[in-house]
Amino acid sequence: MSAYDIRPGGSLKLKGGVAEGGIVKKKKKKTKSKADSEKNEDREKVKKLLFSEDKSSESPSGSGSNSPAPSGSSSRKTEAEKRFEEAQKRRLAERVAKLASKTHKERVSEFNTYLETLSEHHDIPKVGPG
Numbered sequence: 001m002s003a004y005d006i007r008p009g010g011s012l013k014l015k016g017g018v019a020e021g022g023i024v025k026k027k028k029k030k031t032k033s034k035a036d037s038e039k040n041e042d043r044e045k046v047k048k049l050l051f052s053e054d055k056s057s058e059s060p061s062g063s064g065s066n067s068p069a070p071s072g073s074s075s076r077k078t079e080a081e082k083r084f085e086e087a088q089k090r091r092l093a094e095r096v097a098k099l100a101s102k103t104h105k106e107r108v109s110e111f112n113t114y115l116e117t118l119s120e121h122h123d124i125p126k127v128g129p130g
């Protein structure tokens with residue numbers, strides 16, 4: 001009789017089975033791609049930026065005491081923080097203008113022309129006979 005002749009029967013016993021509250025299934029997580037959430041955030045920022053620019057252009061520049069502050073803690077911000085925020089707004093406006101200037105079709109055609117100009121070094125080599 002060898003050591004392999006004796007086999008235990010039955011199914012595998014796991015901890016926390018049916019006796020201790022049943023089988024607990026993991027909850028499925030909602031999958032949101034990072035790109036979609038970033039695009040939505042960018043769109044919201046752009047809307048806020050454009051809306052705030054429209055308001056600032058309509059209001060007279062001399063009435064600083066009547067108009068509310070654009071952000072709650074603007075009086076506590078340092079000069080560097082103010083410059084940083086202004087630079088961020090400018091960069092965001094430039095990015096939006098750049099994205100809005102071309103259609104998808106134009107972007108695809110531009111990418112195709114770029115790929116055509118690449119040397120054959122970047123081509124995928126053929127594999128197999130022939």
